[in-house]
Amino acid sequence: MAKKSVIAREKNREKLEKKYYLIRRFPTNEMREVRSLNDKWEIQAKFEELPRNSAPTRLHRRCFATGRPRGNYRHFGLCRHALREMIHQCLLPGATRSSW
Incomplete structure (x- = not known):
């Protein structure tokens, strides 16, 4: 944060x-x-x-959830950390999670 x-x-x-x-x-x-x-x-x-x-x-541009200034995705308005957590919790419809 x-x-x-x-x-x-x-x-x-x-x-x-x-x-x-x-x-x-x-x-x-x-x-x-x-x-x-x-x-x-x-x-x-x-x-x-x-x-x-x-x-x-x-x-x-800052993350909507955490305020993080780096690694933001414009489409979602979230940083990569918050985006990954929300995808894993199935809070973003249409986004598929990946693990490798």
Whole structure:
């Protein structure tokens, strides 16, 4: 199980990303159209004013059950450990268990 503080930090990042989504999208579209280097620097300055944790690249997918950041399956939203346990307990319909 991941630390509660780390999970809370990740949830805070998700809230900030949703809050600043439209504000971040507008300068990104501008940056593609502008050719002048000085204009691009001005647009970059707008990005630097925004909170760092509002960037979508700072988000990390976590296991729904345990909060584990690694070994996640997107389809289930679970890490490999929790997924295997749930399959063995027959809690996931359609998933077959394997042992080797």
